[in-house]
Amino acid sequence: MVEVREETKLTLLEIYKETGIGLEGNMLKLIDSSGDDEFSIYIRDCIEKDKEKRKKRLEITKQVQDQNKELIKAKEEIERVNEELRLSLVEVQRAKENVENDLDVLQKKTQYELINTIVRVALFVIIGVGVTTTILYMVSMFTGKDTQIIGSTWSNMFGILLTNAFSIVGTIMGVKYANKKD
Amino acid sequence: MIESILLVDDEDLFHLVFEDACSLLDITLNLSSVSSSEEAEELFKQWFSGEIKKPACVFVDLNIIGSSFDGIELIRKLNFEYGDEVVAGIISSSDEEEEQARALKAGAQFWIIKSDEIEPRLEDFKKDYPLYKERKGQFKIYK
Numbered sequence: 001m002v003e004v005r006e007e008t009k010l011t012l013l014e015i016y017k018e019t020g021i022g023l024e025g026n027m028l029k030l031i032d033s034s035g036d037d038e039f040s041i042y043i044r045d046c047i048e049k050d051k052e053k054r055k056k057r058l059e060i061t062k063q064v065q066d067q068n069k070e071l072i073k074a075k076e077e078i079e080r081v082n083e084e085l086r087l088s089l090v091e092v093q094r095a096k097e098n099v100e101n102d103l104d105v106l107q108k109k110t111q112y113e114l115i116n117t118i119v120r121v122a123l124f125v126i127i128g129v130g131v132t133t134t135i136l137y138m139v140s141m142f143t144g145k146d147t148q149i150i151g152s153t154w155s156n157m158f159g160i161l162l163t164n165a166f167s168i169v170g171t172i173m174g175v176k177y178a179n180k181k182d
Numbered sequence: 183m184i185e186s187i188l189l190v191d192d193e194d195l196f197h198l199v200f201e202d203a204c205s206l207l208d209i210t211l212n213l214s215s216v217s218s219s220e221e222a223e224e225l226f227k228q229w230f231s232g233e234i235k236k237p238a239c240v241f242v243d244l245n246i247i248g249s250s251f252d253g254i255e256l257i258r259k260l261n262f263e264y265g266d267e268v269v270a271g272i273i274s275s276s277d278e279e280e281e282q283a284r285a286l287k288a289g290a291q292f293w294i295i296k297s298d299e300i301e302p303r304l305e306d307f308k309k310d311y312p313l314y315k316e317r318k319g320q321f322k323i324y325k
Contacts, residue, residue, distance in 0.1 A: 026211040051206060058202040062298055065195045 001032035009039045022046040024053075115175055122168055126161045133157050184238050184311055186212035190222040190256065191243040191273070196296070200241070200273075203301050209308050212237075219249035219256045226264040236268055239311070241294070244274035244281060254281065254288045261289030269314045277325070286321045294324040 004012075016022050023031075023046045033040040137154045140147045187210045189200050197215040204210050214237070216222050222242070229236040240260065242253035257270050271292035272285050282293050291314045294303050303324040313319030 026205055029208070029211060054202045054206050058199060058206065061195055061198045061202065065193075065199065066298070068195065 002027075002030050003032050004039070009036065013038060013042055016042060016045075022049060024050050112175070115172065119168055119172055123165070126165055126168075130158060130161050183208055184210040184308075186210060186214070186235075186237040186239075188222070188225065188237040188240045189213065189215040189273075190217075190219065190240065190246065190253065191215065192217050192245075192247040192249070193243070196243075199300065203304055207301060207305055207308060209304060210239075217246075217248075219246050219251050219253070222256055223259060226260055230264045238269060238315070240268055240270040241273045242270065243296075244272050244276050244285075254285050254290070257285065257290050258288035269311070271314075277323075282321075282323060290321065291319060292322050292324065 012023065022042065028043060028047050028050060031043055033043040133150075133154050137147065137150050140150050187204065189197060191197060191200075194217065197217075200215070201213050204213055216225065222240075225234070228234045240257075242256050244253045246253055246256075253272055253274070257272070260266075260268060260270050266289060269291055271290045271294065272282075273294045273296055274281075275296045277295055285293060292307060292310070294300070294307060306324055310319055310322065
């Protein structure tokens with residue numbers, strides 16, 4: 001225990017009476033105040049005040065600690081939500097790319113079907129004209145009519161039709177090749 | 183009253199809580215705190231070489247964030263590398279049995295669950311401390 005001189009005791013008591021300022025902290029528990037009633041009361045008061053202050057500080061520190069824990073939890077929750085949003089964004093981006101790809105495929109398919117229809121109609125026209133001209137030519141031959149004009153027309157027509165047919169086939173192959181490249 | 187205590191905990195706010203609780207409960211008048219295992223180990227080295235006086239009791243947090251090893255490893259080092267004259271135990275919010283078994287194996291003498299109401303547990307610990315000091319106390323969990 002720490003023994004305090006009489007002069008120091010008087011000074012401490014005087015300061016306490018005039019200003020209310022007393023000793024603080026764990027040191028108070030080490031001071032020997034036995035044998036002096038006034039000084040014992042002073043030390044007891046100081047210890048009580050110190051305890052009150054510590055209690056108050058302990059409560060506040062605990063509150064701050066709780067608030068800190070809540071803030072940390074909130075921060076973790078925000079990070080979790082942010083991560084979820086980021087993943088959702090990636091998924092939406094992926095879905096958008098898929099839709100764009102599907103749309104492109106659909107457009108190409110429609111184009112291809114249109115070309116198919118055009119080619120089919122063109123081929124029917126070519127075959128129809130060829131067959132009709134051939135039938136007319138054969139009828140002329142078998143009925144003994146003059147075939148000079150229809151003969152040359154048939155050969156010209158057939159040449160043109162063949163050329164056109166190859167041109168169409170070539171175009172189809174080209175379109176197919178171009179689509180494959182994409 | 184415990185002569186001196188060392189607290190190893192990464193949470194600075196808990197240093198204040200622990201200091202005030204120890205003062206209010208008259209557990210000790212001499213409390214020092216460090217925030218990492220490395221700092222604590224440095225102190226152990228100084229005790230071991232006799233540069234500074236050993237504390238009577240060491241309270242160690244289980245997970246010391248920012249440290250290269252946890253509280254149990256720190257207690258193991260304290261008991262097996264730097265002598266075992268100090269009463270040492272864990273103070274943590276965790277109540278996992280596996281960790282408590284590890285702590286016991288490492289030489290911890292007690293496990294105090296850290297919560298808002300730490301004072302009653304510290305009071306119970308204060309009562310049991312003489313047994314720990316004499317190495318007669320069983321490993322106890324203060325819940």
